[in-house]
Amino acid sequence: MNHKKTLSSGVSPHGLSLAFAVLCLAFVCGCATAPVMEGIPSYSIRGVHYIPLVSLCDLKNISLTYDTFTRTAELKKNSTVVNVHAGDAVILVNGKAQNHDNPVCLYRDVLVVPYSFRDSVVEPLFKSGVLQEKKAFPASRVKKVIIDPGHGGKDPGAIGRTGLREKDVVLDIAKRLAVLFRNEGIEVVLTRSTDTFIPLARRVDKTNASHADLFLSIHANANRNRNVRGFEVYYVSSSVNDFDRAVSAARDDAPHLGVLSVSGASLNLKATLWDMIYGYSRAESMELGRSICKSVQCEVNNKISGIKSARYYVLKGARMPAVLIEVGYLSNMDEERCLKNGFYRQQIAEGIKAGLFDYSQQICWQYK
Ligand SMILES: [Zn+2]
Helix, strand or coil, X not given: CCCEEECCCCCCCCCCCHHHHHHHXXXXXXXXXXXXXXXXXEEEECCEEEEEHHHHHHHCCCEEEEECCCCEEEEEECCEEEEEECCCCEEEECCEEEECCCCCEEECCEEEEECHHHHHHHHHHHCHHHXXXXXXXXXXXXXXXXEEECCECCECCCECCCCCEHHHHHHHHHHHHHHHHHHCCXXXXXXXCCCCCCXXXXXXXXXXXXXXXXXXXXXXXXXXXXXXXXEEEEEECCCCCHHHHHHHHHHHCCCCCCCCCCCCCXXXXXXXXXXXXXXXXXXXXXXXXXXXXXXXXXXXXXXXXXXXXXXXXXXXXXXXCEEEEEEEECCCHHHHHHHHCHHHHHHHHHHHHHHHHHHHHHHHHCCC
């Protein structure tokens, strides 16, 4: 069921639950209409000036989508996306949380934002001049990557006919990739850098504690049918319920949102934030996966099966854009022979690196 609707100027969101309206009205004690600001009517709520978000977006030519079910709104212009949630002082800017002094609110069924939202969010983010500055730093979006070589120690993973073990292949590719990224000034964390067994839960914990921008898990595949072959990239399946993940993430602790402090926030607020982060991460992961497949195809003369969704544990757990890369099938004799070769493994690493860079630059090209 699709609850989303695009708003145009002057149209209020409908279908809000009575309970929520009551909640918001409780917050809005002593409201009074304040002076018109930049042609937009404003309201004084607890001494803070608020303006309707729809009017502000209309004035600044920003596209606005409001979801009456989740009470979240998405502001979009060029490639900048801002997500807000009624009742929260925390907003997401391109998936990263920002804490503000006053919450976004519902007032008489209209989503309103503090007047300061115009100067602190809309002006700096949606102004073309500021966006153009970012063009000079094409890779700046990705500063830190966590690489997770699958298996290790007592767990060899898939084993090829000639005895080539997945745990050795993926560790080698991960290390080559780490060198390539570090040469480009990107910080790298590895979930393992030796032949050791690390349980999945520990990999996920390490991933989330790393505060990296992206998570890359490296594996090699196997199939009973030895003809099956190809390079594949997986992102988390949309059949994984984001709200369940969000609630469990929120129960763990406050979101790992960098400088943001939401330790006093309710479970519901934290879950909503996580839900927004996961939704954003899935789209980003698909984009990253697509980009990696494309550039690996340029590097190696092999079948690229493309991107697929799956319910892998590490992907479900990662609280950032995350992909799991299957570099090839060890059960296929051709691919096992290729993966034995250091030059081929280097090409795979070069392809993944190039894919990540293209992904990082795609966003910047859109600022043009
Ligand atoms: Zn594996």
